[in-house]
Amino acid sequence: MEHPILTAIRRASFTPLGWFTPRPEDRVPEGAHFVILIGNAGPDMFRRFARERDPARDAIDDWTREAVSALARDLDASAVYPFDMNPPWPFLTWARRGGAGHVSPLGLNIHPTYGLWHAYRAALLFPVAFDIPVQHPGPHPCQTCGGRPCLTACPAGAFNDASYDVPACTAHLATEEGRSCMSRGCLARHACPVGQSYAYAPAQAEFHMRAFLAARHKV
Incomplete structure (x- = not known):
């Protein structure tokens, strides 16, 4: 049976993606004795966002802060966010600690269930520890993936084993040829066989690509 804290997170339309008891080197805020990473995997969070806000106008980060703050209050927790830059929180390092997957050739986290179709939206910080069984990410799926199609699917050639060419990606998205990427989501992500059932629907994919x-244009 799932722990009630995890069930409450799902009922709020977020997905618990990993959890751990912090150590001093984890750079977790003082007073936190348990950390649960939450975010989106598949459509649930975006559906709630679209019910409560206008995706054509409203920023998902603002909504996330409001929704997660309410969830944290209900769970007697506090929260930090990956879009907070002062200080920047090491979410991908925390993902490794929480058993949430491995680093893919694209540089993104690949989750054993959700593949590349997930994102971290917050970390819930609890003042007490919970007896929740530790997740195990299992073998790295990319190590046995023949051909690594994610590295060759990008029409802009933005990915290789060593880096992600952000300017090439954004330049392509701004062209007519980039329309498929804008409307479907990243084609390199689509090429990954893991977690395909969680791929974003077109409305969600286009929202994230436009954001x-x-x-990038603000940088």
Whole structure:
């Protein structure tokens, strides 16, 4: 049976993605004795966001802070966010600690269930520890993936084993040829066989791609 804390997170339309008891070297805020990473995997969180906000106008980070703050209060926790930059929190390091997967060739976290179709939206910090069984990410799926199609699927050639060419990606998205990427989501992600059933629907994919492109134009 799932722990009630994890069930409560799912009922709020977020997905618990990993959890751990922090050590001093984890750079977790003082007073936190248990950490649960939450985010989106598949459509549930976006559906709630679209019910409560206008995706054509509203920022998902603002909604996330409001929704997660309410959830944290209900669970007697506090929260920090990956979009907080002062200080920046090491979410991918925490993902490794929480058994949430491995680093993919694209540089993104690949979850054993959700593949590349998930994202961290917050970390819930609890003042007490919970007896929740530790997750195990299992073998790295990319090590036995023939051909690594994620590295060759990008029409802009933005990925290789060593880096992600962000300018090439964003330049492609702004063209007519990039329309498929904008409307379906990253084609390199689609090429990964893991977690395909959690791939974003077109409305969700386009929302995230537009937000990504707008953020890059601000840099």
